[in-house]
Amino acid sequence: MQNMLLAVTVTLATVFATAASANNKDRLDSRTISTIESRFNKLMELANKHDISSLHTMFWQSPSALLVAKSAIPSEGNWAGFWGNAAIDRKLHDIAASGPVVLTPDLSKLKIIGLTPDIAESYAPMDITVSYAGQDGTPKPFLMIITWKKVAKDWKVASEIILPISASPAPGAVHRG
Numbered sequence: 555m556q557n558m559l560l561a562v563t564v565t566l567a568t569v570f571a572t573a574a575s576a577n578n579k580d581r582l583d584s585r586t587i588s589t590i591e592s593r594f595n596k597l598m599e600l601a602n603k604h605d606i607s608s609l610h611t612m613f614w615q616s617p618s619a620l621l622v623a624k625s626a627i628p629s630e631g632n633w634a635g636f637w638g639n640a641a642i643d644r645k646l647h648d649i650a651a652s653g654p655v656v657l658t659p660d661l662s663k664l665k666i667i668g669l670t671p672d673i674a675e676s677y678a679p680m681d682i683t684v685s686y687a688g689q690d691g692t693p694k695p696f697l698m699i700i701t702w703k704k705v706a707k708d709w710k711v712a713s714e715i716i717l718p719i720s721a722s723p724a725p726g727a728v729h730r731g
Contacts, residue, residue: 555558582668590666590702593709594659594676597700601657606648610643613711614703620713621645624684633718649684659698673712674703682716694720 582590593612599607613619617638623645627635636645649655659680666676681693696718703712 555595558687559678578697582671582674586668588676590665590676590709592701594664594666594678594700595661595697596643598657598659601646601655604655606643606646606650609646609656610639613642613693614705615639615710616712617712620715622715622717623649623722624716624718632727652684656681658682658693669701672706674702676702677719679719 621636621642659678664678668674678698682696683693699715701713703711
């Protein structure tokens with residue numbers, strides 16, 4: 555009976571260890587998360603400095619690199635995707651040339667997950683102050699979702715999606731959804 559109990563225990567332990575290993579296989583180690591956090595902070599610093607050439611180096615150099623941002627061209631819609639590095643550089647230049655741009659992320663809510671060992675995603679709510687394409691220069695809430703791609707030994711921005719969000723309703727306000 556003890557041998558059977560031991561066999562069942564070992565079998566269950568093996569099953570749980572295998573399941574845990576499968577669930578953790580795409581997780582990033584703390585060093586990698588720290589590296590991506592550092593890259594995120596550098597991205598914010600360069601954006602706030604309007605350093606377009608340094609921002610260029612942070613993006614994956616590919617026609618598949620993507621920036622989703624406010625559009626100034628009505629035929630593109632209010633928000634649009636800008637594919638490839640030349641389009642991303644032009645968009646970032648146009649935004650920076652419009653006046654002050656300040657990105658203020660809530661770093662306490664920055665979340666980074668591994669999708670694969672070479673692909674990660676970060677999520678951060680932030681306030682963005684910008685006067686581009688009809689925006690009035692008042693800080694407004696956004697979400698920034700970045701897909702990071704490991705290229706050689708460095709993490710690059712493969713896609714940056716900036717989404718406007720509604721401000722939280724005032725305390726006591728009635729939601730009429």
